[in-house]
Amino acid sequence: MRTDTTFKRAFNDMIDLLRTFDPGAELPSENALRAQLGVSRTTVRKVLASMSARGVIVSEAHGRIMREHPQQIERYPKEETLAISQQVETSFMEWMLRDNACPGTEINEAELARKFGVATTIVREFLNRFQKYGLIEKRQNAGWVFKGFTANFALELFEIREMFEMRSARLFASLPDSSPIWKQVRAMRAAHLELLADIDARFQDFSELDSRFHRLIATVAPNRFVESFQDVIAIVFHYHYQWNKRDERTRNEVAIREHLALIEALESRNIASIDQACRAHLTSARETLLRSIA
Amino acid sequence: MRTDTTFKRAFNDMIDLLRTFDPGAELPSENALRAQLGVSRTTVRKVLASMSARGVIVSEAHGRIMREHPQQIERYPKEETLAISQQVETSFMEWMLRDNACPGTEINEAELARKFGVATTIVREFLNRFQKYGLIEKRQNAGWVFKGFTANFALELFEIREMFEMRSARLFASLPDSSPIWKQVRAMRAAHLELLADIDARFQDFSELDSRFHRLIATVAPNRFVESFQDVIAIVFHYHYQWNKRDERTRNEVAIREHLALIEALESRNIASIDQACRAHLTSARETLLRSIA
DNA sequence: CGTATGTTTCTTATGTATAAAAAACGAGGG
DNA sequence: CCCTCGTTTTTTATACATAAGAAACATACG
Structure with missing residues (x-):
């Protein structure tokens, strides 16, 4: 199922945003926050709820108020804010460049998926996008070939x-x-x-x-x-x-x-x-x- | 589940290949056929079995013999020999060029999948590959935009x-x-x-x-x-x-x-x-x- | 021993399921 | 009516399932 990396990224961004307000200040509307954080209102509401639960902000009759600067709230670690597809990119690049994969190596979708700990769909999607970089080639009804970083x-x-x-x-x-x-x-x-x-x-x-x-x-x-x-x-x-x-x-x-x-x-x-x-x-x-x- | 377009294509090709033999001739080995048809031996065997079932070839002690030229065997229609992913390409191109899609049109994976009668996965995969043609653009966590054939x-x-x-x-x-x-x-x-x-x-x-x-x-x-x-x-x-x-x-x-x-x-x-x-x-x-x- | 076929295992192509995120809808309040 | 917020619907990102196809293994036969 889908990971909540968007939420976690927005949550972290929200911490930074709150720092620009004074304690006791009234927060912008959900819609304004949506624009600033670059996510949907659905996600904004999730972030707000989460912040409320931690007591950083409180709902009043006329909107929300920031109680205090979120000093000791923990941010989500960077890795958890990256979509799986982005993590796969890093993993793949690492495999290719750091492990010094040989030109001609066969790339196996299923094996990569196991190695990276993700679904085959994701690996497949990544390889399809990655094709344009000229480093891999698809073979009909079979896997891919790594052409080498030569x-x-x-x-x-x-x-x-x-x-x-x-x-x-x-x-x-x-x-x-x-x-x-x-x-x-x-x-x-x-x-x-x-x-x-x-x-x-x-x-x-x-x-x-x-x-x-x-x-x-x-x-x-x-x-x-x-x-x-x-x-x-x-x-x-x-x-x-x-x-x-x-x-x-x-x-x-x-x-x-x-x-x-x-x-x-x-x-x-x-x-x-x-x-x-x-x-x-x-x-x-x-x-x-x-x-x-x- | 996967379609058997590879088999159907190989079957059609096999009909053409058989025409080059004389009736009563012994067929090449499975491996030789594999090379000629450009598929795996698994598929070759499936084709051979299917031909046998139709009485075009018979298994003898020392291999297979072609009984007669496969005149009245029906070929599979062209459409059934194209992988779904290829059909999607055609469908999409048709939507784009024939229906004269407007620049800026939002492309909806789910909707396209319904319209084309295929799984969303396939549409997604296609769009990812198609991106390199410069006609569509992805938007984070949302659909795609058609930039227009302008x-x-x-x-x-x-x-x-x-x-x-x-x-x-x-x-x-x-x-x-x-x-x-x-x-x-x-x-x-x-x-x-x-x-x-x-x-x-x-x-x-x-x-x-x-x-x-x-x-x-x-x-x-x-x-x-x-x-x-x-x-x-x-x-x-x-x-x-x-x-x-x-x-x-x-x-x-x-x-x-x-x-x-x-x-x-x-x-x-x-x-x-x-x-x-x-x-x-x-x-x-x-x-x-x-x-x-x- | 090398080649041809039978069998088993693994991989890919494609469909389905579902939580997260986005978008659309709706109701109050200024 | 426009904005804000609560609710519902739709779509996307990701996982998982499975038949078709490829590859590996095994056996037999010359």
Whole structure:
């Protein structure tokens, strides 16, 4: 049966939300909370009931009042707030990347389901979605084959990435000053400089910034297929580097500097510089990935 | 419970296979048949048993003998040889393209399952796989949204297609004479000329030839993401034009001539001609699609 | 011993069940 | 009438069940 991860996530979020109110304050309506927590009213009511039961809030004639800041209420642990399908993604990635599964390995739905402790339906659904990442292949009336997280995979991935990214980057040259994207570019530069200043402590934050940076570049010429491909890149980098920490700090610092160079090139509107900076970064990222695979 | 479409398909194939034997001939071993029919031995045995029951073949001490050509045995109808998941694809495409679903329409798994007369699991699985075609989008804990088979969709599709196809086509210029692909190119030209000669009768065969032609061009630089994108193109064209027959004959004849021009350009090894022919064809294909959508 | 068939076991394709979440419906109160 | 809240209905996420199909094992025969 369905897990109540949505409720638990909303419950945790509600704790944070309550911190922004003063003790004794009247809470917003269920509908307002629904919008803020991003869940249905049904779930909001469940959270409210749960909070009431713990005495954090009390129902009055005219609505609900927060009694006190929920200091000692326990949050639900992170794992319990993730839908089973998301947990399966992590489990699978771990199996694939950490256990170093060999190219050509047969993937068995039933076996994975047992190993991960979930229903076969979920594994099946995950594999169907995962297919688009190009790492597995289905065989008629039989299981799947793992094609391997290989150098070849990396090369094919970067071949497409280069096509897509060069196309977007070049478009910046002809973007008018008035385009709102320049503001975002400046903000992006600031975020990079900030991270760079504190690189020793925060180098792990780079992965997410990286993804945001490349997605921003892609937005100049919106295309659903390009966006979908960004998901492929994001998931590969996210999980691969999560379990592959060699030279992480250096690697990220280099990438940040390359990003900054590209930002400068974009702002210069000079096609040649843009080309050069973009290609330099992609080449470097590709080599880094290849080195970590070999 | 699982349907026996695999058996029915194998049964039909077996009828064709038996036609190639003489009456009284001894049949190949179960294992040999398995390889020829492309199914498991379990299914082969089921087919053999079924054929025996109908008296077409008899078991002897030393194997099986075909008694007579299976003239009056009835084949299973085509629909019964398609897995439910494939039928759902057709049903969904029909709903989307023929019923002209509006952009923004909410897709309801349960409702579709009822409408198509299948289990919700299947619909869910289909939608997950179908997501990669860029026509639907999932919303957290809710259904899906149909983004519409719109002009925008066509434009984004062709933008990627042009990038991919120009890349491949250009590579032909530097391909050595010795490459085995030239032979395939010549065969492809022959197939086109043949179809052109008989265009009035066979113009419906173009769709499949078209797909093969573009896939052939892509094989010069194999890339799983490009290949996967060919599936997108193939499915879109296959279904869209299946229910959109306006000017079909003319449309296909034009495309064949464009293909022939491109083949000639490829063989010339002249980058400029290749570029020109390739772009001309893609532009024309795009305009045709756009016209049929509007 | 290698190949062909009979038998058993395991996996996949598909249907059904159900708790959780979302959405729709309804009734009061400003 | 619009908003808020209580209630009912519908849908989704997940588990489980089972026939069809694949694969592994076993036996027999040349």
